[in-house]
Amino acid sequence: LDEREVSGRVWRALDQLPFDQRTVVVLREIDGLSYEEIATSLGVAIGTVKSRLARARQGLRAGLGHV
Amino acid sequence: MSAADCRNTRKQLDSFVDGELSGGARLAVTRHLVECRTCEGEAEALRGLGVALRAGALTVDTSGLRGLADGVVSRLVAEQAQSWRVRFLRAFEDWHWVMIGTGSVIGTTACTLLVASVLLFGPKTERPDSLAGRLNNSDASAGTLFVVATPVGDDKSSIWMQFEGAGGPTSGANLAVVPSAIGIADESALTSALADMVTRNGKLIELSAMSAQERLRAEALLDDIHRLRSADQHSGATGPVTPHLLWLVANASVSAKAL
Numbered sequence: 649l650d651e652r653e654v655s656g657r658v659w660r661a662l663d664q665l666p667f668d669q670r671t672v673v674v675l676r677e678i679d680g681l682s683y684e685e686i687a688t689s690l691g692v693a694i695g696t697v698k699s700r701l702a703r704a705r706q707g708l709r710a711g712l713g714h715v
Numbered sequence: 716m717s718a719a720d721c722r723n724t725r726k727q728l729d730s731f732v733d734g735e736l737s738g739g740a741r742l743a744v745t746r747h748l749v750e751c752r753t754c755e756g757e758a759e760a761l762r763g764l765g766v767a768l769r770a771g772a773l774t775v776d777t778s779g780l781r782g783l784a785d786g787v788v789s790r791l792v793a794e795q796a797q798s799w800r801v802r803f804l805r806a807f808e809d810w811h812w813v814m815i816g817t818g819s820v821i822g823t824t825a826c827t828l829l830v831a832s833v834l835l836f837g838p839k840t841e842r843p844d845s846l847a848g849r850l851n852n853s854d855a856s857a858g859t860l861f862v863v864a865t866p867v868g869d870d871k872s873s874i875w876m877q878f879e880g881a882g883g884p885t886s887g888a889n890l891a892v893v894p895s896a897i898g899i900a901d902e903s904a905l906t907s908a909l910a911d912m913v914t915r916n917g918k919l920i921e922l923s924a925m926s927a928q929e930r931l932r933a934e935a936l937l938d939d940i941h942r943l944r945s946a947d948q949h950s951g952a953t954g955p956v957t958p959h960l961l962w963l964v965a966n967a968s969v970s971a972k973a974l
Contacts, residue, residue, distance in 0.1 A: 655771030658764065676733060677768045683735050702729050708764055 654712075661711025669704035672697055720747055724754050732761045905943070909936040 662670055671690070675681045683701075687694045724747045730736045731744045748755045842848050912933045913920060925933065 651767075651770060655767045658767040659771045662768070673768070677765045678772050683730075683733070698729065701733075705729060705761060705764060709760065 657712055658708060661708045664711055665704055665707050669700050669707065672700045673704045673708070676701060721751060721754055724748070724751070725757065728754070728758055728761060732758055732765070905936050905940050909933060909940070912936070 662673065665673070672686055675686045675689070676683075681689070683694050683697050686697045690697070724744055727736060727740060727744055731741065736744060748758055912925070912929055
């Protein structure tokens with residue numbers, strides 16, 4: 649698979665994630681916000697950001713399968 | 716390296732990849748990844764996810780996420796505006812008039828204290844020959860009448876007369892001794908007569924309230940007193956005098972009337 653195909657699969661997997669997990673992934677990976685900034689902007693604790701981000705990444709990897 | 720090390724490292728792997736670990740924790744994870752190929756592969760997989768997401772953001776339709784970053788920034792600005800520091804500064808921003816008023820009160824109080832201290836503890840600048848100086852240095856009692864008269868055409872040779880009470884004796888340090896050769900009784904008789912003319916019931920009267928005749932008599936009495944003093948002191952100034960001021964010392968206060 650080329651890089652473009654991988655990216656497409658990742659984004660499709662992203663669409664399958666719950667909204668709260670999708671939000672933290674986008675804010676972190678695309679917008680480059682720190683954990684503290686994400687926590688402040690969403691009004692949640694930093695620990696919540698960490699757990700959502702970890703679950704989101706697990707979900708993305710599960711969606712990608714063997715890639 | 717043990718399974719427990721790997722479990723601990725996996726727990727911190729997301730934070731490590733995102734650069735959110737600091738100090739010893741970051742160093743420990745770095746050392747573990749150097750030794751553990753499995754965990755190093757997990758870290759690379761996490762980094763790869765980020766790379767793929769960012770690469771896909773350029774090619775995949777992300778319209779559903781449009782505006783998310785703007786909303787985040789707005790939220791950050793709003794949160795910052797509500798921080799304690801901002802609230803503190805804003806609270807004092809509304810107090811600027813209170814601060815100005817407080818500063819004015821402090822400044823006024825400081826100036827008042829300064830002036831009061833200068834008046835109380837500063838040097839006394841009054842001249843001994845000034846009216847205040849002469850009154851302060853004299854041991855005149857309440858009700859003492861002072862008459863200040865100046866010879867016509869000679870403002871510097873003023874006559875300073877003191878009457879102890881209305882019509883009372885006129886003995887004092889600044890009264891001249893009358894030479895018996897002149898033939899007039901003494902200065903005491905002249906000043907008693909003058910005191911009777913310029914006072915009514917113990918109060919001073921203005922020259923304008925006198926009749927022309929009384930005024931002429933008062934000036935004549937002053938001339939006589941002046942001549943007596945001049946003869947005693949051999950000053951040679953024997954011309955007519957004009958009364959300028961009458962001063963009554965009453966209970967340490969001074970009241971003046973221009974004649």
